[in-house]
Amino acid sequence: MKPYPLEAPLGQRYTKGNPTNEDHMADVRPFHGVRYNTDRINDLSLVICPPYDVISPSDQEALYKRHPNNVVRLELGQTSPNDSDDDNQYTRAATMFQQWQQDGALVREGQPAYYLVEETFQWNGKPEARFSLWSAVRLEPFDQGMVLPHEHTRPGPKADRLRLLQAAGANFSPVMGLYHDRVGDLSAILKQAAAKAPSATGSATDGLSYRTWVIDDPAITASITNAFADHLLYLADGHHRYETALHYRDVDGPQDAEASRSFAMIALISMDDPGLKLEPYHRVLANLNPQEEAAIDKALAGLPSKGQVNIAGLSAEDAAAKVMAPLRQSEGMTIAVVRGDESLVDLLSLDDGQAAADFEALDSCDPWVLQQNVLEPTLGTKLPGLIDYTHDPAEAISQARQGVIQRAILLRPMPLDIFEDVVRRGHRLPPKSTFFWPKLPTGLVINDLT
Structure with missing residues (x-):
């Protein structure tokens, strides 16, 4: 599967070997x-x-x-x-x-x-x-x-x-x-x-x-x-x-x-x-045709379940707070999937226990694993035209309820130590992986x- 079309493949280092120069630091x-x-x-x-x-x-x-x-x-x-x-x-x-x-x-x-x-x-x-x-x-x-x-x-x-x-x-x-x-x-x-x-x-x-x-x-x-x-x-x-x-x-x-x-x-x-x-950017999917929508649901269904969150009757803001609470508390890679105006939000694990030696710290990075294991294999080169990003989970839930988007995938904040480890190793993250505030x-x- 070819990577998301950027200036260089995701996960590719920008230097060979150790990306940091320990002998010559910042001026x-x-x-x-x-x-x-x-x-x-x-x-x-x-x-x-x-x-x-x-x-x-x-x-x-x-x-x-x-x-x-x-x-x-x-x-x-x-x-x-x-x-x-x-x-x-x-x-x-x-x-x-x-x-x-x-x-x-x-x-x-x-x-x-x-x-x-x-x-x-x-x-x-x-x-x-x-x-x-x-x-x-x-x-x-x-x-x-x-x-x-x-x-x-x-x-x-x-x-x-x-x-x-x-x-x-x-x-x-x-x-x-x-x-x-x-x-x-x-x-x-x-x-x-x-x-x-x-x-x-x-x-x-x-x-x-x-x-x-x-x-x-x-x-x-x-x-x-x-x-x-x-x-x-x-x-x-x-x-x-x-x-x-x-x-x-x-x-x-x-x-x-x-x-x-x-x-x-x-x-x-x-x-x-x-x-x-350090807050997350959430993924929102729109303009999916029936086959693409079914393919995304099939890929997500293959992820281990970590339970559900009931947001029935809640405002978008209250629903976002209720969904984000378990994501923030999660020690493992976890996403929440919002489907239209459905009341139940699925909590799914991105941990598959299979670390890829070539990508080291990236295997603990939620946005990269989501893109590498779910979004790219499912939507391929069409992905850029079907995905958008928001740092506001309430906005994502509201858009799903209004039918503006078809799926919202909410992410947990990236731990700062994982961010540092990924960057020190010379890797680059998928688009909109971090929202510093x-x-x-x-x-x-x-x-x-x-």
Whole structure:
């Protein structure tokens, strides 16, 4: 069976042998960030926005109306029927970026700095916080084993991000990167920085609040840089932007190793931070013909049963909570199958006891096993046109009840240690295998590469 058509087969390593380079770790540095002038704009909630790839047209319109300097105008500008090669969303973003700096809405940091960002949010009814360190990280091809990816990319989003990068010469939003801080040296430094008053605060419409500290003391920035010299970095979100930055670095030929475009803005988060949440993307199937629908049901019927959950009479939200509870508690690979408006949801095991030596940690990875053992063998090359993804289980259940989709397959969250093991071994996961939350905001800090 040929794998799902991507840039490389699922499970294929991006290096031969050990994918990590233990002798040469990440090059992490402070940078001259560009930030909103809080003397001019003291409410950052008016000017920040979510990541570009989760902004709907209605969200974009609302962000445009929120403030004339909202960063969505730079990160995801509106198009016009009269757009041309010389006047389009990318060239307008470049012009506005320069104009906002000239007008004083944006100001450049006087000396290189790290930016510590705290995000506070509600999780299961309780307040939580997560810290990220916005840094300039040297761009390295994945086969060097210092910055490790976990998913494949598509050419369309990369072409879009490249046009913006070439026009504006700036990272408006950060890539999300992860690292381990087992010794605790970095957390001690950052905790000391967070004990001071923040440089800026803000909030977003999704209930998140932000505090930002500027760390520009040369002794402290040097200690942070030195501490990261012993760490590998794992890409969590922003693969398209990272690969685009690599292309942008090399598009005009080899660059000076110290040139700004040799680095990308990455928000680094400790895997040991309790505020780091890794949630699943659920699979929804639609447009199945009768034969395909029967084939999927037959494949699912062959999986061992782990019981059923009755969701009769429950709202989609309550039904989702009831179904997700046993999935979250499951120690083995488990899925829940929702069929139309049926009251009973099947809990099925993906564990078949047959480990494939070639794929090691992937055999403990629910999305990969589901795709490899059920979806691909059953639907083959038609799969991309029949599958979609949502991180909201209530949405999946609601769509099934309304007949918008034919089957919803809910997954448990991937344990972070399995994610790390898979990535360290050089494997890439199927599309939409991870949903790291909260999503990082755009606009708190900008990295000017010119």
